[in-house]
Amino acid sequence: MDAVFKALADPVRRELLDSLRERAGQTLGELCQGREMTRQAVTKHLAVLEGANLVASEKHGREKLHYLNPVPIQEIADRWIGKYERGRLAALADLKRRLEGETHG
């Protein structure tokens, strides 16, 4: 879970996920195109994404194809963001109540 959050923290990695979402099965070379960094830098980002299980890869001859795995993102949405969603109004009510209470107490 922590690995997923950390992987999502970098804008380059989020762009890579976006790119793979738009077109699945891209090679490393393809994922490098348009990015102002070396192939090795992209490789490292992809390794982080694979480590977080956000990207799966398949070797095909001398090429390595990359695929988005949306499941971990889904899990974050379900397990983590969900509880904040539920607590949203409650938190705002708390804020108001507490501020008023402390002011007069």
Place this chain on the structure above:
Amino acid sequence: MDAVFKALADPVRRELLDSLRERAGQTLGELCQGREMTRQAVTKHLAVLEGANLVASEKHGREKLHYLNPVPIQEIADRWIGKYERGRLAALADLKRRLEGETHG
């Protein structure tokens, strides 16, 4: 948006958000309790959270009260995770199709 992702990347900061979700209006001192780090370290984490607009604070005398702002998390769920949710099945279908296609092509 990037600030929010980066803020969420640290487990300590996520714990702080959890704590504020459970009980709103906690002081810095309260938020430090049970954490194995100095008050200053917690202060820095809270500064990151405030910078990402995930936490709002109010000075009350010599105390500083902290409140969760769930809105940015909500926005991430809506604007960013949503599109992956929609693309989920499509991505898996792509994966299967592409793998088969490349194998025989």
Place this chain on the structure above:
DNA sequence: TGAACAGGCAACCATTTAGTTGCATATAGC
């Protein structure tokens, strides 16, 4: 077979980050 191509590995560097210590400021309460 050998050249061109796609990618992997490792060492290295600069910056950021997470944490510390030390000291300063401001409020509460006697």
Place this chain on the structure above:
DNA sequence: GCTATATGCAACTAAATGGTTGCCTGTTCA
């Protein structure tokens, strides 16, 4: 006013991070 308490600020350190360069491995194909 003085002391204890709550927080703020700044300098410093260690480790992680994001990036580079250089070279090696493996595959395609003429």
